[in-house]
Amino acid sequence: MTDDKDVLRDVWFGRIPTCFTLYQDEITEREAEPYYLLLPRISYLTLVTDKVKKHFQKVMRQEEVSEIWFEYEGTPLKWHYPIGLLFDLHASNTALPWSITVHFKNFPEKDLLHCHSKDVIEAHFMACIKEADALKHKSQVINEMQKKDHKQLWMGLQNDKFEQFWAINRKLMEYPPEDNGFRYIPFRIYQATTERPFIQKLFRPIASGGQLHTLGDLLKDVCPSAISPEDGEQKTQVMIHGIEPMLETPIQWLSEHMSYPDNFLHISIIPRPTD
Amino acid sequence: IPCSMAGEEDFFLEEKRFKQHCEEFVKHSQQIGDGWEWRTSKDLGDGYLSKTHFQVRNRHIPPDLKEKTDDNIEQTLLAHVEESLDDSQVAGVCTTEEVIRYEYHVLYSSSYQVPVLYFRACFLDGRPLTLEEIWRSVHACYQDRLQEGPWDTITQQEHPILGQPFFVLHPCRTNEFMSAVLTGPWKHKRHKNYIILWLSTVGPVVGLNLSLSYAKVAPEQNSSTVPA
Secondary structure (H helix, E strand, O other): OHHHHHHHHHHHOOEEEEEEEEOOOOOEOOOOOOEEEEEEOOOOHHHHOHHHHHHHHOOEOHHHOOOOEEEEOOEEOOOOOOHHHHHHHHHOOOOOOEEEEEEOOOOOOOOOOOOOOHHHHHHHHHHHHHHHHHHHHOOHHHHHOOHHHHHHHHHHHHOOOHHHHHHHHHHHOOOOOOOOOOOOOOEEEEOOOOOOOOEOOOOOOEOOOOOEOEHHHHHHHHOHHHOOOOOOOOOEEEEEOOEOOOOOOEHHHHHHHOOOOOOOEEEEEEEOOOO | OOOEEOOOOOEEOOHHHHHHHHHHHHHHHHHHOOOOEEEEOOOOOOEEEEEEEEEEEEEEEOHHHHHHOOOOOOOOEEEOOOOOOOHHHHHHOEEEEEEEEEEEEEEEEOOOOEEEEEEEEEEOOOOEOOHHHHHHHOOHHHHHHHHHOHHHHEEEEEOOOOOOEEEEEOOOOHHHHHHHHHOHHHHHHHHOOHHHHHHHHHHHHHOOOOOHHHHHOOOOOOOOOOOO
């Protein structure tokens, strides 16, 4: 039991060393030094980069600054995806630190959602939690909570307070004693190569005979190309929080222990490095 | 019954039924030529309804109002072309006619088991409308509900099939009002097309109206039930 709780902490406190560099075409009054930061895997770019913004705005004129946005090797980074997901999906097999380019102009309207205030992040985060509970509990648990409980989930994330967050979140991880798991598992599978941003389907954690479905069962059902045939070479990696869980892992356990704070399992399918 | 019931109060639309009702919907749309079509995604075979239309808006900026504005808020009154001004007003008003291109998509949410309305809007020069402009353009009779909880009503989200930013009318309360429509004294309405019932209710909030002829659409298998 202690081991399982450790997983919750390891997931919460995961960090990615990142180097932020100002885009070369931005107009500055002095040279802009890169800014180094340890990013929480479980948070969102626009929630944790106030210091980055301040650092670069110091060398820029007010009129040259509009909405900040981030890019990695030409790809605009979706702030509404958790940081750990973005890293796993785009940069997991490259050398650290993760090099992100910072922009203050030419916001890519066709690719990125706007994020003018923390309210936008909170609304997005809470919408994800509500959707996850619709899948797990037909929204019964989240709807029974008071507004202050919802606020506590957000404040816990915003202020990096594990205990504060989990005091409420543990209720979202419970299920009736007569069941052996959630109604459906909240998950999304991402592949950088597809136009479709992610795959999300209804998937039950328990089979009709009562057996626990595994990660492998989920992939076979929803994204069979991710698991290549036994005789062939495994061309892809299945990554969650920077690790490759065994395909035999029960999906119910993964949902309870390796979901992001939004209560979703965000799974990346990436090319296996060929070194 | 075309829709499945999960408990007395719950009214969920299964994905198969969603597709069937959309098919029916498109058939009628083709008959009356109002532009709806079904788009299938290449990879997974799911799909959505789609329609594009243009709206002309008149921007009246009376000079005295300009002085009253807050520094940060641009006062934009969106008025219909029919509105007339008397001579004294005409002299001071600058009118810009703007054409806005609206694109509406109806997708299925497996999480909430309801349809969801996605939309985006831009001026002809390509400039997209901001969330604030969209909130301002919500029909007057829905503004109270919007002010109560703007973040629960219309927000910007990623389109789950195209991956691009769209505005979305939140689905979590759809079940509430659809249950009210489809149970109780309106039980006979259950044979009707869910998409038509739903879209005729939520569409007007964001400027999307359906021709009254849709009210007459009934599923082909419904020969034994007599509509009231």
